[in-house]
Amino acid sequence: MVDTQALALVLAEPFMQRALIGGLLTGALGGLLGSVAVLRELSFFSDALGHSALLGITVGILIGVNPTLVLIPFAVVFAILVNQLVERSSLPTDALLNIVYSTSLAAAILFLSLVESYRGGIRQLLFGDILGVSTLDLIVIGMLLAAALIYLCLSLRAQVLLTLNQELAGAVGVQTRWHRLAFIVLLAVVVAVSIKAVGVLLISAFVVIPACAGRLLCRRFPLYVFVSSILGGTCALLGLLASGLTNLPSGPSVVMVQFLGFLIALILSSRIFRRPSTTALDPQI
Amino acid sequence: MHSPVVVVSDLSVERSGRLAVDKVSFELQSESETAVVGPNGAGKSTLVAALLGLLPRTAGRVQILGQQLSPNGDLPGAIRSQIAYVPQSLALQGRFPLSVAEFVGFGFDPPGPRWPWQQHRKRKNAIEKALDRTGCIDLRNRLLSELSGGQLKRVMLSFCVVRPRQLLVLDEAQAGLDVPSNERFQQLLLELRRQEGWTVLHVSHDLDMVRRSSDQVLGLNRRLCCSGSPDHTLTPERLVDLYGPNMVPYRHQCHG
Numbered sequence: 001m002v003d004t005q006a007l008a009l010v011l012a013e014p015f016m017q018r019a020l021i022g023g024l025l026t027g028a029l030g031g032l033l034g035s036v037a038v039l040r041e042l043s044f045f046s047d048a049l050g051h052s053a054l055l056g057i058t059v060g061i062l063i064g065v066n067p068t069l070v071l072i073p074f075a076v077v078f079a080i081l082v083n084q085l086v087e088r089s090s091l092p093t094d095a096l097l098n099i100v101y102s103t104s105l106a107a108a109i110l111f112l113s114l115v116e117s118y119r120g121g122i123r124q125l126l127f128g129d130i131l132g133v134s135t136l137d138l139i140v141i142g143m144l145l146a147a148a149l150i151y152l153c154l155s156l157r158a159q160v161l162l163t164l165n166q167e168l169a170g171a172v173g174v175q176t177r178w179h180r181l182a183f184i185v186l187l188a189v190v191v192a193v194s195i196k197a198v199g200v201l202l203i204s205a206f207v208v209i210p211a212c213a214g215r216l217l218c219r220r221f222p223l224y225v226f227v228s229s230i231l232g233g234t235c236a237l238l239g240l241l242a243s244g245l246t247n248l249p250s251g252p253s254v255v256m257v258q259f260l261g262f263l264i265a266l267i268l269s270s271r272i273f274r275r276p277s278t279t280a281l282d283p284q285i
Numbered sequence: 286m287h288s289p290v291v292v293v294s295d296l297s298v299e300r301s302g303r304l305a306v307d308k309v310s311f312e313l314q315s316e317s318e319t320a321v322v323g324p325n326g327a328g329k330s331t332l333v334a335a336l337l338g339l340l341p342r343t344a345g346r347v348q349i350l351g352q353q354l355s356p357n358g359d360l361p362g363a364i365r366s367q368i369a370y371v372p373q374s375l376a377l378q379g380r381f382p383l384s385v386a387e388f389v390g391f392g393f394d395p396p397g398p399r400w401p402w403q404q405h406r407k408r409k410n411a412i413e414k415a416l417d418r419t420g421c422i423d424l425r426n427r428l429l430s431e432l433s434g435g436q437l438k439r440v441m442l443s444f445c446v447v448r449p450r451q452l453l454v455l456d457e458a459q460a461g462l463d464v465p466s467n468e469r470f471q472q473l474l475l476e477l478r479r480q481e482g483w484t485v486l487h488v489s490h491d492l493d494m495v496r497r498s499s500d501q502v503l504g505l506n507r508r509l510c511c512s513g514s515p516d517h518t519l520t521p522e523r524l525v526d527l528y529g530p531n532m533v534p535y536r537h538q539c540h541g
Contacts, residue, residue, distance in 0.1 A: 039381065154398035157391045160383060164375040164429075167456070170339045171370035173362065173396030215382055219428055224382035 010244040015131050019197075019244075022133035023236035023254065025141040026194045030206030031214065031232025032148055033187050035225045038211040039163045042187065043204060044094055045082070048101035049191040050203035052078045054125055055104045056192070058111040071192045078104075079188035083181065128199030128251040130240060141193055148186055152225060155179060160221055202251045209258040210235060213265035235261045289348075290315050290452055290484040291336065296345035298328070298335045305331040307508045308345070313452075313501075318478065318485040320495040320515075323505040324528050329488045332505065333456050336486070337370060350451065362396065369445035369483075371458040375437070381430040385421065385440050386412050388429050392444035415447040416440075418480075419473060435466030439473060446477055453478070455487035459494070467491070471498060492519060 010016050037046055056074030060067035082100055086093050124132075152159065158179050161169035170176045191203055198206055214228030239254030246253075291313040298306040305328040313319050321329045334340045336347065338360035347354045349364050360368070369392075389412050416422045419439045424432065432440060438458060445453055455474075459467050471494060478485055489495050495502060495515060502518040504511040504527045511523045 041378075153400055157394055157399065160388075161391060164377070164381075164383075164388075165372045167334065167337070167339060168370060168372050168375075171337045171365070171368065171454075172392070173365050215380055218382045219384055219426070221383045221387055 006245055007241070010241075016244055018133050018135065018138060019130045019250070020237060020240055021138055022141060022197050023130055023240040023250075024233045025138065025145055026197050027206060027210070027236025027254070028229045028233035029141065029145045029148060029190050030194065030198075030203075031210035032145070032152065032225065032229040033183075033190055034207035034209075034211035034232070035214060035228040036152065036159050036163070036183065037187060037207055038215065040183075041093075042184075043208045044097050045184075046187060046191055046207040047204040048082065048097045048104070049075060049079060049188050050195065050200045051101040051108070052082075052104040053192050053195045053203075054108040054200045055111075057125060057195070058108045058115075061115050062111055068196070071195065072189055075188040075192035076185050079184050080181070083184050124199075125195075126199050126201050127249060128195070128197050128202065130197045130250040130254075133197050137193075137196065144190060144193060148190065149229075151182070151186065156222065156225075159183070197251075198254075199251045202255050205255045205258060206232065206236075209255070209262050213258075213262045216262075216265045216269035231261055231265075232258075288315055289313060290350060291486070292346075292348040293336075294346045296332075296335065296347060297343040298331050298340055299343045300328075300331045300334075300340065304343070305507065306335065306505075309503075309505065309509045310345075311501075311503055311509065311512055313484050313486055315451075315484055316478075316482050317500040318487070318498055319501040319503060320499040321486065321488045321503045321505055322490070322492060322495060322519075322527070323510075327506045329505055330456055333454055333486070333488060337368065337454060338365065366395070367451045369450045369453045371438070371441045371445060371453070371455040373457040373460050375429070375441075377430040377437075379430070381428060383429050384425065385427050385429060385432070385443075386416070386425040388440065389415055389425075389443045389447050392447040411447050415443040418446055418477070419443040433466075434461050435463075435469060438462065438466070438470050442470075442473060442477060446481065449481065451482070451484060453483045453485045453487075455485070455489075457488050457490065459489065459491060467494070474498075492524075495519070 034046075037043060053071055053075055056071045056078070057067040059074060060070030063070075082097070085100075086096055089096055158169065158174040161172060161174055162176055162179055166176055191207075194203055194206060210232035211228045213231050214224050218224035218227050235258040236254050239257035240250055242248070242257065243250040243253035289312040293312070294310050295308045296306060296310070297304060297308055309332065311319075321332065323329055331340065335342060335358060336349070338354070338358045341358045342356050349360070350367055352361065352364055354360060390408060392415075393408050393411050412425075413422070416425050419442050421436070421439050421443050424436060424440065429437065429440070441458070459470055462470060474485070475498065477483065496519055499515055502512065502515050503509060504518055504523060506527055510527045511518050
């Protein structure tokens with residue numbers, strides 16, 4: 001039974017209102033980009049980006065610049081360099097990403113141990129602090145969500161064909177290198193911006209879980225992108241409310257709600273799509 | 286007299302730092318079918334990629350539909366819109382939330398940004414017609430990842446036929462198909478080629494099919510080892526020259 005009085009008290013707090021809006025926007029953004037990232041097998045890439053973001057924050061602290069200002073350019077440069085490494089190396093992508101992310105994490109922890117004042121902040125960096133989201137953070141996340149939505153909507157054909165077969169995409173006139181790079185840079189910016197709220201360890205869950213749930217439920221691509229984004233936002237909202245009511249940590253609460261959503265999608269998909277030709281969520285062309 | 290749709294002169298292309306195609310010259314006559322055969326690593330897919338404008342040329346000239354291409358390989362939009370391409374496979378691991386009709390629709394759309402809700406009547410009709418012509422109309426709401434190998438290849442031909450084009454390029458499109466699916470695909474390709482007036486260039490390892498369906502064969506092993514009609518090119522001696530001494534040519538003898 002939900003304690004409505006406690007819920008009203010929680011919702012009345014301005015920091016909680018900002019946290020809920022921040023969670024909603026971050027969750028929707030993660031689901032939106034995750035829908036393409038998961039199909040393009042970039043789930044592990046987002047994880048590596050998250051760990052590199054921790055290194056970016058540490059570099060910011062060490063050089064005495066606000067970590068938030070360092071984070072976005074650091075993540076973008078890092079993403080481009082890793083992309084180049086993956087494209088040019090003959091080693092398997094997952095092995096390369098593993099090297100990159102474990103090295104980033106190790107370097108970040110080593111650097112952080114050198115900074116006396118930040119030792120207590122590691123937990124917040126690892127698990128996020130959604131309650132510390134400012135109005136400026138909300139504006140940045142909102143603008144990013146709008147930009148990502150417009151880019152993905154306008155380039156849906158390019159994204160799908162690029163995912164299916166790079167040569168096929170190039171043959172029909174898709175600027176393959178440009179779109180690959182644009183998506184990776186966008187993913188890097190989103191990960192960098194979301195780190196504050198979600199944390200380094202849980203950021204990949206925001207990208208992967210809602211998209212996988214959407215993938216189980218949908219049979220049309222635009223609907224899949226939309227549902228993944230909605231699931232991401234809704235799970236984040238419900239997770240934060242649960243966290244506010246139970247006084248449990250916010251990031252892990254959201255991920256547990258996302259996992260619950262994934263389980264529901266798994267059950268629904270096995271019931272709805274038992275026969276391949278059944279088209280419960282499939283409007284006619 | 287048919288005019289050449291593609292004229293390739295002394296084409297050389299590098300891939301991964303090595304010369305994969307070396308001074309290759311040939312012509313594709315209008316409405317003809319040409320097969321590129323050769324061992325693995327012979328540069329067949331590199332040749333296709335260079336013709337599609339996906340790789341820059343190291344040397345030589347390429348003319349498609351009367352237009353000379355720039356050395357960096359970029360195809361003008363007007364030329365690109367006349368070329369259809371069928372790759373060997375699509376990355377459809379797991380459940381891919383894309384219906385057959387959506388995929389075919391992407392073959393109709395012009396390049397460039399477009400809102401997903403721009404569903405014109407003309408586009409819908411073109412999708413239905415293309416699926417009908419390839420016998421895939423009942424598959425239109427199926428997921429691409431739910432199709433069998435043979436169905437997927439026929440849907441890929443729907444992608445090509447959804448709007449008029451002049452040149453069809455297939456890169457080992459029949460790989461992985463069983464014998465009945467292969468025969469059905471080949472029959473459909475032949476019908477569509479006649480109806481559409483396509484000029485076809487296909488990379489294949491199926492020498493028996495090449496012998497039956499092609500007007501011209503290009504034997505490629507980095508350089509053009511042989512070219513001409515199937516009877517002239519696919520002789521035991523030339524195949525040994527092309528594939529090496531371990532090649533044992535076998536010709537099906539089908540009667541009845």
